[in-house]
Amino acid sequence: TVHSRFDVLVLGETGTGKELIARMVHASGPTPNGPFVAINCSAIPSELLESELFGVRARVATGVDAQAGRILEAHGGTLLLDEIGELPLSLQPKLLRFLQEREVHSVGASKPEKVNVRVVSISNRDILADVKAGRFRADLYYRLRGLQFHVPPLRDRKEDVAGLVTAIATRAAQEEGKTIRGVSRTALDLLEAYDWPGNVRELQHAVERAVVISPGDSVGAREQLLDGRLGRAHGGAGQPH
Numbered sequence: 001t002v003h004s005r006f007d008v009l010v011l012g013e014t015g016t017g018k019e020l021i022a023r024m025v026h027a028s029g030p031t032p033n034g035p036f037v038a039i040n041c042s043a044i045p046s047e048l049l050e051s052e053l054f055g056v057r058a059r060v061a062t063g064v065d066a067q068a069g070r071i072l073e074a075h076g077g078t079l080l081l082d083e084i085g086e087l088p089l090s091l092q093p094k095l096l097r098f099l100q101e102r103e104v105h106s107v108g109a110s111k112p113e114k115v116n117v118r119v120v121s122i123s124n125r126d127i128l129a130d131v132k133a134g135r136f137r138a139d140l141y142y143r144l145r146g147l148q149f150h151v152p153p154l155r156d157r158k159e160d161v162a163g164l165v166t167a168i169a170t171r172a173a174q175e176e177g178k179t180i181r182g183v184s185r186t187a188l189d190l191l192e193a194y195d196w197p198g199n200v201r202e203l204q205h206a207v208e209r210a211v212v213i214s215p216g217d218s219v220g221a222r223e224q225l226l227d228g229r230l231g232r233a234h235g236g237a238g239q240p241h
Contacts (some may be wrong), residue, residue, distance in 0.1 A: 005030055007099065007119040009084075009144045011127065015201035020121040021149060025120050026078040034077025038068045042086035050091055050107065054098075057108035071104050074117045074198070084144065085125035085136065097142045119144070130154030154196040154203060161192045161203070167203050169219055172211040180211055183219045 008020045008025050019038075026036050044052050054068035055069025072077055081087070087095065098104060099119065103112035121144045154161070165183055173180035187210075196202050210219045 005118055006146030007144055008121070008146065009127075009148045010120065010122040010151060011148070012122075012124065013153045013199055014124045015199035016151040016153060017200045018078070018124075018151055021151060022078075022080050022120040026080075026118075029078065029118060029137050031118065036078050037070050037074035038082055040081035040082040042083040044063055046088040049088065050094070053091070054094065054104050055106035057106055069104065069106060071098065071115055071117060072106075073114065075115050076117070077119045078120055080183075081119060081121040083123055084121035085127050085130060087136075089135070089137070092137045092140050092186065096137065096143055099140075099143045101208070116184060149219075154199045158192050160196050162188050164200060164203060165207055165219075166205040167189060169211055172208045178211065178214075180214070180219060187219055191201040 007021070010021050012018050023036065026032065039052060041049065051067065053070055055067055055072055057066055077155065098115075101112070102115055102117070104115050105112040127136055127141055131138045131141050134217075162183075169180050169183055181200065189204070191206070198205075207219070
């Protein structure tokens with residue numbers, strides 16, 4: 001399905017790996033060799049976000065530099081709109097118009113420019129609830145979700161923990177120049193018993209830390225896996241520590 005040119009909306013809690021899915025959509029889509037350009041809609045002040053997205057022409061105002069804008073930079077590839085739920089209401093009509101026309105009208109430009117780009121949007125918000133509350137335009141929401149994926153939290157997919165741990169440990173060992181032959185069953189049981197409120201991101205940090213401090217060629221000792229916070233969580237839940 002991701003081979004299509006449909007725009008994609010990916011929803012899920014913080015740390016569930018939504019950006020990884022966005023990159024997979026790009027890599028398996030029709031323009032995998034094109035640019036992958038990301039912009040975080042919550043990290044840029046609203047008064048600057050329009051020019052960051054749509055660009056600005058030279059000599060619009062004194063002291064304002066020309067810039068192409070992220071949408072034009074993504075031409076021939078994929079544009080990632082991170083935290084799309086934080087997009088100001090004032091900009092939502094302009095983004096909707098771009099999605100409908102696939103044209104960018106830069107600030108100060110005399111005419112729009114055609115753009116060939118696939119848009120992948122991600123958010124940890126319940127955007128449909130925001131639509132119902134009037135915080136997000138319904139027409140924009142339905143336009144963004146040509147295809148929609150919901151990434152469940154790690155606590156609801158414990159069967160994925162073993163595979164994730166192995167992949168994370170292997171990559172971390174390569175980066176550290178170490179040899180890690182595997183992860184013990186005891187270690188996996190410990191990791192699978194935890195609810196991972198920080199999701200895949202928290203799991204990644206725990207396993208990477210274990211690889212770094214592991215004195216041997218396997219990840220297995222409890223003290224390698226549990227930092228203070230994770231240890232307290234297990235202790236509070238009645239788990240051995």
